[in-house]
Amino acid sequence: MIQVGERIPQVNLWKLWPDGVRPVPSPHVFSGRKVVLFGLPGAFTPTCSEAHLPGFVARADELRAKGIEAIVCVAPNDAYVMAAWARTQKTEGVIDMLADGNGDFTRAMGLERDMTGTGLGIRMRRFAAVVEDGVVRQLFVEPRGGVTVSGVEHVLAAL
Numbered sequence: 001m002i003q004v005g006e007r008i009p010q011v012n013l014w015k016l017w018p019d020g021v022r023p024v025p026s027p028h029v030f031s032g033r034k035v036v037l038f039g040l041p042g043a044f045t046p047t048c049s050e051a052h053l054p055g056f057v058a059r060a061d062e063l064r065a066k067g068i069e070a071i072v073c074v075a076p077n078d079a080y081v082m083a084a085w086a087r088t089q090k091t092e093g094v095i096d097m098l099a100d101g102n103g104d105f106t107r108a109m110g111l112e113r114d115m116t117g118t119g120l121g122i123r124m125r126r127f128a129a130v131v132e133d134g135v136v137r138q139l140f141v142e143p144r145g146g147v148t149v150s151g152v153e154h155v156l157a158a159l
Contacts, residue, residue: 001110001141008037008134009108013074013098016083024098026105030134033069036155037131039106041113041123043077043085047147052126053089055152060094063152066159068130072096076103076124100124111141126150130159 002009008030012023029035038056040048056063056071063071071094075082078101086097100106103122111125128150130138138158140149148154 002136002139004136004139006136008131008136009105011104011108013100013105014079014082015096015098016079021079027134029070029072029096029098030131032133034067034133035070035072035131036063036068036128037072037074038128038150038155039074039100039109039111039124040126040150041076041115042120043075043081044088047126047145048075049085049089051147052151053085053091053095055147057089057091057094059152059156062156063159066156068159070096072098074098074100074105074124076100076106076122128152128155130155 008026011026014021015024040052060071073095077099079099082097082099091097106112106124113123113125115123126142128140129136142150
């Protein structure tokens, strides 16, 4: 698993743009700015949709007031699903919703979670991180289900 002080791996994430799906290189996302990154098992899942993502949407201004320049959500879904989820969760202009449909980012971060027993396959562990100029400065990985250390309240308290 990635550790505090390590650089975010250089892999492509994905986003749906008006002209189609295109890669978004991770250095483009994290270089030269202070970012709150959070990842979760999947778009449209109950905990992710009802507890994790909405907190970051609701309290984005508080994060920005503490020096955060961007808020990024990554999930192991394709870019079309992430775009649809972004619309339903009203994240436009608030949170950058990026897809990791191939799991490249998840594996490179060492944050895989085997959910094959529930039919979900290999997913991402729920986490949040504060990243400065591509380097992880704080990392909060959930020890079990639910949203505790990776929620916006915990991140705000740590900033």
